[in-house]
Amino acid sequence: AQKVTQAQTEISVVEKEDVTLDCVYETRDTTYYLFWYKQPPSGELVFLIRRNSFDEQNEISGRYSWNFQKSTSSFNFTITASQVVDSAVYFCALSERGTGGGNKLTFGTGTQLKVEL
Amino acid sequence: KAGVTQTPRYLIKTRGQQVTLSCSPISGHRSVSWYQQTPGQGLQFLFEYFSETQRNKGNFPGRFSGRQFSNSRSEMNVSTLELGDSALYLCASGDRGLDEQFFGPGTRLTVL
Numbered sequence: 001a002q003k004v005t006q007a008q009t010e011i012s013v014v015e016k017e018d019v020t021l022d023c024v025y026e027t028r029d030t031t032y033y034l035f036w037y038k039q040p041p042s043g044e045l046v047f048l049i050r051r052n053s054f055d056e057q058n059e060i061s062g063r064y065s066w067n068f069q070k071s072t073s074s075f076n077f078t079i080t081a082s083q084v085v086d087s088a089v090y091f092c093a094l095s096e097r098g099t100g101g102g103n104k105l106t107f108g109t110g111t112q113l114k115v116e117l
Numbered sequence: 118k119a120g121v122t123q124t125p126r127y128l129i130k131t132r133g134q135q136v137t138l139s140c141s142p143i144s145g146h147r148s149v150s151w152y153q154q155t156p157g158q159g160l161q162f163l164f165e166y167f168s169e170t171q172r173n174k175g176n177f178p179g180r181f182s183g184r185q186f187s188n189s190r191s192e193m194n195v196s197t198l199e200l201g202d203s204a205l206y207l208c209a210s211g212d213r214g215l216d217e218q219f220f221g222p223g224t225r226l227t228v229l
Contacts, residue, residue, distance in 0.1 A: 045220035098173030
């Protein structure tokens, strides 16, 4: 069975600090996708990134960057110069091919990020 | 494009009742998935529909069911509600299999 572990339950930082959210996954699939979602207090899951298992290139999008290391089954997320608006729960997720041909996401337990002034 | 919409946003029911939640995916998306989010169990996959067919199902009792219409809109039904069914129910729409899944704002169900 697939598993996603986000060991950090809660992280508190001061604005402008850099912060890294860890994600470790387990899967037997050779082809899979990894995702990061942001969940603000409103509840909606906001899509941040999808990474294919064959693409280990790191990605940067503004203040966000992702480090995918297949050798350690990790897909970590770094926010540079954090801002108060970054405060939210962040979920890492792993896609799994269902028996019916579609996919389903296995989520980690989330990391609550609090950015204070 | 408009995003994923879910109705109603909030719902209060009592034990034993049934409830139907609705989800309209992003235009052109044919896959709709449902997830349950609770403080204790986190985010759990309920089921996925594609072109009106249920493709995958999570580990939930038969009280949880769903369907998808020809316009890709989906409904989820929970019968004989229990207190433990109180949760945020999230719907996600997708276009190409393992690609992005975009989530709606959710329906917050409270069972009293």
